Amino acid sequence: MMSLCSYFPIYLDNKDAQADVGDVDVPGVRHLQRSWLPQPLLDLDMLFTKQFIENGREVVKTDGVLINTFDALEPVALAALRDGTVVRGFPPVFAVGPYSSLASEKKAADADQSSALAWLDQQPARSVVYVAFGNRCTVSNDQLREIAAGLEASGCRFLWILKTTVVDRDEAAAGGVRDVLGDGFMERVKGRGMVTKEWVDQEAVLGHPAVGLFLSHSGWNSVTEAAAAGVPLLAWPRGGDHRVAATVVASSGVGVWMEQWSWDGEEWLVSGEEIGGKVKEMMADDAVRERAAKVGEEAAKAVAEGGTSHTSMLEFVAKLKAA
Secondary structure: OOOHHHHHHHHHHHOOOOOOOEEEEEEEEEEEEHHHEEEEEHHOOOOOHHHHHHHHHHHOOOEEEOOOOOOOOOOHHHHHHHHOOOOOOOOOOOOOOOOOOOOHHHHHHHHHOOOHHHHHOOOOOOOEEEEEEEOOOOOOOHHHHHHHHHHHHHHEEEEEOOOOOHHHHHOOOHHHHHHHHHHHHHHHHOOOOOEOOOOOOHHHOOOOOEEEEEEEOOOOHHHHHHHHHHHOOEEOOOOOOOEEEEEEEEHHOOOOEEOOOOOOOOOOOOHHHHHHHHHHHHOOOHHHHHHHHHHHHHHHHHHHOOHHHHHHHHHHHHHHHHO
């Protein structure tokens, strides 16, 4: 996303002023289709877009940029930023990810109290599909019911963090799980599925040995957390920068991007049959699992002493001290 942010002002400067925003070829990185761009960028009069453009112009004037990624996850984009292919004279790039919480003792205590983690403890290794679409994404009730049908049809065990509102405090008023999915669904999947509206520690869930697949909106934190855990990600972008992030999911080996599945604002639904079929397929795909595990190994190497992210952080700290 940093490569797009820094190059987008140049793209606008070079395009016909009367033409709409179209596909964007980020030099040395990739061709981004218009439909993959964050939707606000298609409207140059929006406040968000104006700020995004200003950020892109200003970032090249900084003394350095910290990014929550690591070299093995985005080797092409990082190389293109560092060698000035994206923007000539781009400042030093410090890839210091994947980030993780340092509050390990608190996380351990929270884990002991989590009903979701307790449920995972009872499941076989790599048998559970973890379903979550982030803290600021919602899915229509009709689409939620198709997801439910897909999970039921897949025959797989699943842990589903259900969210029906953008603002957390509105969630209680939206009704409980049974209000959204119906009593019949909960009875039919009893014993192999858990659906909750409670907050969970996603890093702990992804790191649990029972989890074998992550069905996600492909927000960047979810992408890097899946990468760090070595868990295959089934990317279903919902809006914003999710499709840009999904290109990394596909190119890195973290998982698979369902490019043709619906996007925020589109009226059509992805059928339960298609969802269930893809979930079942990925859970049985050893090659996908092996690629994701390899990315997880690279993530661990990156943050270990002497790894690329560890070294980048030391270089960043040294630069601060020398300033």
